[in-house]
Structure formats: structure tokens, C-alpha cells
Amino acid sequence: MIEVTNVCKSYDKDGFWRTEKQQVLHGINISVPAGASVGLVGESGSGKSTLGRLMLGLEQTDSGRILMQGQPVKQWRKKHAGGMSVVFQDYTTSVNPAYTIADIIREPLIACGRSKEADVTVAKLMDRVSLSPKLAKHLPHEVSGGQLQRACIARAIATSPAFVLFDEAISSLDVSVQARILKLLQELKGDMTYFFIAHDLQAVTYLCDNIYFLHKGRIVEQSASSDLAQVSSEYAKRLIGSAILFQSRWAG
Template identity: 35%
Template sequence: MTLLALSGVSFSYGRGSRVLQDIDLAVEAGSNLGIVGESGSGKTTMLKLLLGLERASSGAVSFRGERLDAANRGFMRGFRRSVQAVFQDPYSSLDPRQRVFDIIAEPLRSLKIETDIAAAVEQALRDVDLPADAARRYPHEFSGGQRQRIAIARAIVANPDLIIADEVVSALDLTTRTRIIDLLRSLSARMTFVVVSHDIALVALLCERLVVLEKGRIVEQGATRDILARPAHPYTRQLLASTPRMPERV
């Protein structure tokens, strides 16, 4: 089943030059998708379109076959329940004034999901390998890796179908990155991920399919294994040459 799709999408900010040009891609349930490219390639803009935070200048963004309509509150409530995000910086993405319980419970409350909130928060903490007593503490009491786990718990607490992860480990040290990647791999058994990153090695560890974005255009897309083994575009070869050799399990 296709969860999210961009069909012939182009985007410009105001009257400026186009940031994205003729984008076609689909996010299929159960198949993690990586979007890679250097700074300025258009990754952030594509992420905003996938999350419904920007409207395409032309083309269509659809969710489960229905055009994404930010003005339709009922539709967007269902969309927000099904699609959640984890952002790059675990230090700025969590409200320092709130306890962890309220941070994780926020999607349940804002989406008016009828559930046992305490039990759901406890389960989300368990899913990201944090103790139940973390719910009573504040973000400043945790390390960067633990804060990112809290952000992931907030994203999964409503049991979404899709998580969009934006440079999810780039602010973390190498050891912590490995642990977070392992966590995401385990969670991908029950939900689909779109991973937006400049790091093709990270994306290869998590995603079965890969989209390579250069200057607002998709220059290559397909199965990750195939692209790593036989990159067709010079830009893809350039990205691969600038990263360490892929692990054997990819």
C-alpha cells in the first residue's frame, strides 16, 4: 500500500527559483525509504511537503491515495495520527519546561486519541529502552542520546504508520548513533520510516529503497543494494566516495 506519494511536484519559495523540480516518489508501507543529498539539495523542503507543512507549487502530494489537504481539519487529524516526525536536534525539539510524561503524551492529547495515556506513555518508554521513572523527569536530566529516545517515544506513542526522521543522529556521537540506529531498525518491524539525511551510510543501514537528490531533482532512485553496488549517476558515486565503506549487513 502506498502511504505517501509526490507526483510531478515542484516547489518555489515566493517568486524565487525552484527548490524542487518534477519530483515523483512513493512511500510504500513496510519499505523504509531514504532521501539523501548534500546541503542545498532540497531535502528539508521535501520533508516539509511530506509532512504537510508546505504546499507544492505544482503537482500533487497524496496520502493513501487522497490529495493532502491542509485545510481539511478532519483529514489532517487522521494524517497527523498516521504520520509523525523525529527531528535533528534532541536539545531543541523537547520543551525544557515539561516533564517527559507530558512531552510524550502530547500527540495523544492534541489528536484526542481515546486511550489510557499513562499506559501508552509507559509502553512508549519501554519501546525506546528508557525506564518508567523517566516520565517524571525533565529533558535537561538526560544525555543527547536519551533525549533523542524521548523524541522517538513521542513520535511512536500514537502508533503511527509512518515516521519521518530528519538527520536523526547527526547531532550525536558515534557510539550513540549506533544505538539509535539499532533502535530504529527494531521499530521498523512495525512501522515504516522515511529517513532524510546527508549520510548515505546511515540511510543504507535502515532503508530498503533510496532516493538521491541533487539541486532539487531526483537523479537516482531504486533498491538501496542496487544503488550501492552499481551507482548510475556521477553525483551518487560522489556521495559514496565521500563516506566509509558500507557494513556487510547492508
């Protein structure tokens, strides 16, 4: 579905004397097959969100290409309104504080010209993400972090997109809410293709078939979730080692 080939990206960085280039991504290759869940793990600053923005066509690559169903992403998005969506880590700044929960979920439906069916769809979506109908008229500051994040997930799936990118979308929630949301995403999967960005492995191993390890802007390893014991790079081994320590968190 999405093919990332040899992608490089750099940003201007203000140096002491002159502006320098900082290369953030080096020759990235990633394949996300239709219907799959693919994970990208890497530490803070490794370039995960940058790659996510490129995959969504929000920024330009320096070189290499990103194709969605064989077409450049930007071109694909123009033809398929609501076909791609994203859930960000910082859900508090990704919603309009003056919007009610129902308005937030309705937003992409209206943007795609589907306002007629919006009320029914919003009610169904709230039910799917286990949000009580009573919350429909609440403002973001009147609901909990977990409830607001579930509203953002409902918004992201409102138009039944082909591709949904989650950039650290559940990291900031407490563990019990994370577990509930992971279960929900697993159930909702259906025809959607998921790409999960995370700094640790827990959520990603639970949800993804295939995991890429990003270290300092380079993919250092790729592994099926079921074969994690076989990884060879030092970086992947280290991440897996630290994940085992936390495994008990997910056992229940």
C-alpha cells in the same frame, strides 16, 4: 502509501533590487510503499527538509501532487489524527523545555484524545526506546542528547502512526548512540512506514530498502540499498565512494 508526483517548490528570495523566486525543488517523483523504509540523501541545501515539509502537508507545493493513500496529504491528516509524525534533527528545540520526559511522550496521545491510556502507554514506550522509568520526571536539560532524542522517537511512535518521517534525526548524536538508535528503529519497524532524510548514506543504507539521491533540487538517482554498486549518476557514485570510507564505523 505516499506518492509524490512532479512536485515543484520555490521560495521568495530577497535580491538586491527586487524579490526573486528561488526554485528549490524541480519535478520530484518519489514513491513510498506501505511498510517500506525509504531514504532521501543529498547535501545541505539540496531541498530535503523542504520536501519533507511538503510530504507532511505542512507547506503547499507550487505544482505537482502528493497523495497519502490516494488522498491529498492535508485531507488525509484531518481524517487520521496522529497518523503521521516527524522527528527533527534539532530535538532540543522540538521539545517544550518545561515538559518532563513523560509529558513529551504523552503529548500526541493527549492531542488525539487518548489521555486515559496515556500513563500505561508512556511507560511501555519508554521501555521500548530503552529509557529508564526513573527519567520520566526529568526535564529535557536533565537528560543526555541521546536520551532526549529517544524520547522524541517515543513521542513520534506514540500514536502508532502509519508514516514517520525522520529529518536528520540521528545525525547530531555520537556514533555509539546512533548505532543504538538505528538498531532500535529497525526493531520497532513493524507496520510503520519510514522515510529517512540524511546528508550521508550510512544510516540510510542500514535502514532503507530504497534510496533516492537529491542533488540541487532534482532526484538524480534511485536505487535499492542492495544495488548501490550499480548506480550510474556521478553524484550518487561520489556519495557512495565517501560512504565506503566510513563503513568500518558500522561494522561493529
